[in-house]
Amino acid sequence: MATESTIQLVNQIFIDKFELDASALTPDKKLFDDLELDSLDIVDLVSGLQHSLGISLRDNKELLQIRTLQDVYELVEKLLAEHPELKDMARK
């Protein structure tokens, strides 16, 4: 279960970069089919995550498995668990 701060961090990226309304951002939403993102948007999503978390995701293979918003939350939770020093940055 993703924490509220993780959800907020991820959702803000979607709101800022893709002009989506917060009300549309539910965990079950599929990125391509429901939120209408495409491959260029995924590049920007990764860029947004890198900027918010302060780490490079360039070689992160798990990004290729992302299909839903829940997948993004879980990936960020996993990254924060692997890099405890990022938790303070993510909360900012």
Next chain:
Amino acid sequence: MRPRIVITGTGIVSALGNTRHELFEALLRGESAIRQCPDWEDRISGSSCILAAPVDVSPEQVKSISRHNRRSMGPTALFAALAARSLVSDAALPQEMLASGRLGCIISSTLGSASEIYTSAAAIVQGCLNDLSACEFFKIASHSAAFNVANLLGICGVQLSPCSSCASSLQSLGLAYEQLLLGRQEAFIAGGSDEVAPIVLDFFRLLHALADAPDLLPQQQSRPFDTRRSGLVVGEGAGLLSVETLDFARGRGATPLAEIIGYATNCTGSQISQSDRHSIARCMQTALDDAGLSPADIDYISAHATSTTAGDREEAAAIREVFGDKVPVSSLKGQLGHTMGASGTLETAVVLEMMARGLILPNSNLEQTDEDCAGLQLLRSPLDKHVDIVLKNCIAFGGVNATIILKRL
């Protein structure tokens, strides 16, 4: 026998109106798009008074283009996109025609987007290129306006982008004309777009090309052919025209606004920052030859004249050589500023309105004709005249000239 090529509609974005009717009326009322831009004063070095003729696009207009299409657009492409939608309505271009592969898109500009080039360069210098969107390159690519309009409208025919600074849009129109004569397509959306940004003003300032007369009001600073002219004022916007073979236009029930009967483009080959009277004269004569006309057949010349000392002088000399003082001449840049890559077709949209109404708009701020520009019939007030045939010039950096001749139908 070569096909007849006609203009069937216009789509514009300008500081004084977003239809050719609105723009014509504003110019007729004497309105000026030129104003001070104090917000830019800290961005432009060495200038105490920043003048430009910017366009105001509302957030609603911007959002009217979906994020999916808009994400690859800098202001130049955005203006072109808004103008393209307006053109589709004005010319009643059906979607099946746009997507048929028989309609092409020739749109150009000075740069893909000056402001986005600056943003990208700043990000590189500051080491934060990774913060830019994946779509940033598409905003700055030189053919950004063309491919963004093509993607917005589903156009899958010929796509070209003859980027040539201030001759961009007229070369686009001329290229569409030539492509249609060759039978490559049945119709085109053709024209140009451009944006003003602090970096653009900086480049013109480096060349000492900007108007800078502290004793004049902003709206008095752009004064083509006038003895007190000191330089140009940069503007922005977009001007797109639908161009079709006459047969195709009639077949779909479109009403032609004018016929393109002559076109020429050349260059001076000896100077990169300006053209010269000899090549300009040659260009106009070549366009006349293409149209099978003599100078006496021209009813009005829509000059390029940007209010620079050398540019106005050379164009005036060329017009004097070919036409003498027999043809009324005016430039619209006294009120609109110099919209650069958009200027040719944006001003042509106004010319179409002059032809329809039989009323020629004059030179603004022409109080005393400079002696270097003497010997022409330079209009200082609107002229009621039946206008059948018009010659339109564009002259650009690189020493590029373009001339198009239109005939009223």
